[in-house]
Amino acid sequence: MRVLITGITGMVGSHLAEYILENHPEAEVYGMVRWRSPLDNIQGILEKVTLVNGDLRDLNSLIKIMTDIKPDRIFHLAAQSYVTVSFDQPADTLETNVIGTTNLMDAVRWAKIDPRIHICSSSEVYGQVKEDEVPITEHNPLRPASPYAVSKVGEDMISLQYFLSYGIKTIRTRMFTHTGPRRGDVFAESTFAKQVAEIEAGLKPNPVKVGNLDSVRTIADVRDAVRAYWLLLEHGEPGEVYNIGGEETMTVGDILDIYKDMATCEIKHEVDPARLRPSDVTLQIPDISKFQEVTGWKAKIPPRKTFEDLLNYHRHLIKKQSV
Numbered sequence: 226m227r228v229l230i231t232g233i234t235g236m237v238g239s240h241l242a243e244y245i246l247e248n249h250p251e252a253e254v255y256g257m258v259r260w261r262s263p264l265d266n267i268q269g270i271l272e273k274v275t276l277v278n279g280d281l282r283d284l285n286s287l288i289k290i291m292t293d294i295k296p297d298r299i300f301h302l303a304a305q306s307y308v309t310v311s312f313d314q315p316a317d318t319l320e321t322n323v324i325g326t327t328n329l330m331d332a333v334r335w336a337k338i339d340p341r342i343h344i345c346s347s348s349e350v351y352g353q354v355k356e357d358e359v360p361i362t363e364h365n366p367l368r369p370a371s372p373y374a375v376s377k378v379g380e381d382m383i384s385l386q387y388f389l390s391y392g393i394k395t396i397r398t399r400m401f402t403h404t405g406p407r408r409g410d411v412f413a414e415s416t417f418a419k420q421v422a423e424i425e426a427g428l429k430p431n432p433v434k435v436g437n438l439d440s441v442r443t444i445a446d447v448r449d450a451v452r453a454y455w456l457l458l459e460h461g462e463p464g465e466v467y468n469i470g471g472e473e474t475m476t477v478g479d480i481l482d483i484y485k486d487m488a489t490c491e492i493k494h495e496v497d498p499a500r501l502r503p504s505d506v507t508l509q510i511p512d513i514s515k516f517q518e519v520t521g522w523k524a525k526i527p528p529r530k531t532f533e534d535l536l537n538y539h540r541h542l543i544k545k546q547s548v
């Protein structure tokens with residue numbers, strides 16, 4: 226079986242590749258990279274995967290990849306995934322996420338192949354939900370509250386349309402917050418961990434800079450998330466959409482408190498107005514029963530372990546950079 230991962234150099238893509246190599250050795254893993262993508266996250270598996278150059282904005286590069294590899298499964302993880310940046314660069318976000326996904330599916334059509342394709346939509350498509358709408362099911366209205374969320378609605382819907390019009394086997398996930406080692410340092414739980422590690426190392430003054438600490442999230446570990454994605458393409462129904470997420474609910478402020486508790490010195494915090502958004506999604510609690518019924522998936526890693534591993538990841542990076 227040939228498996229293609231777009232976004233293999235990111236947090237999720239690199240963990241997914243490791244998961245597949247370890248648990249499904251029969252699979253040949255191909256990763257699509259842009260020619261200048263940093264390969265740090267996949268250093269440990271470079272000899273076990275085949276990298277191919279491509280760009281979601283370049284249809285020809287995708288047609289070549291599909292024709293050469295003829296993947297049986299595609300995990301489409303590449304995206305502009307940072308909500309804050311999408312307010313500053315809305316067109317760029319839409320182009321990568323919506324046009325990029327459209328190109329990917331057009332390339333599959335051109336190559337006349339019939340893979341099962343995981344489309345990574347997002348809980349952000351639900352936007353600001355009302356209190357009586359949680360836990361959020363797949364039937365909730367879509368009220369995107371950022372250009373990123375609009376781009377994920379577009380990606381989600383165009384993937385459904387390619388299934389309805391051409392029978393392309395897209396299966397969509399709306400993943401709620403998931404994190405762990407290698408998480409980009411722009412996201413809340415990762416920037417907090419990085420700043421704590423820098424303060425511990427004497428590289429940055431106390432306090433940790435924060436934005437809105439009141440948003441409610443559930444946390445899933447990225448290593449549980451990639452297992453969910455594998456199960457999705459094994460058991461999911463083409464054309465369908467599934468919520469996935471963790472079960473423990475907390476505020477962003479609770480996450481900061483966990484790090485304060487783990488830190489080796491006293492940590493203070495301060496709101497940085499630049500970290501507040503024009504509109505924020507403050508309540509995200511998923512109903513994941515549809516996905517669990519189909520796959521039997523259950524998260525195994527508790528959030529505290531996830532945060533501990535993420536903090537140690539940043540501590541390790543800082544140590545490495547200082548030698």
Ligand SMILES: C[C@H]1O[C@H](OP(=O)(O)OP(=O)(O)OC[C@H]2O[C@@H](n3cnc4c(=O)[nH]c(N)nc43)[C@H](O)[C@@H]2O)[C@@H](O)[C@@H](O)C1=O
Pocket residue numbers: 306307308309346347348349400401402403411412413414416434435436437438440477500501502505506507
């Ligand atoms: C499922 C979804 O999950 C992620 O999107 P996100 O939830 O917006 O992630 P975030 O970590 O940027 O914000 C979470 C919350 O935390 C608040 N917050 C407070 N203080 C800081 C802060 O200092 N930095 C950031 N980034 N956020 C902060 C911020 O205002 C927001 O309410 C992406 O993976 C996305 O790709 C995705 O699909």
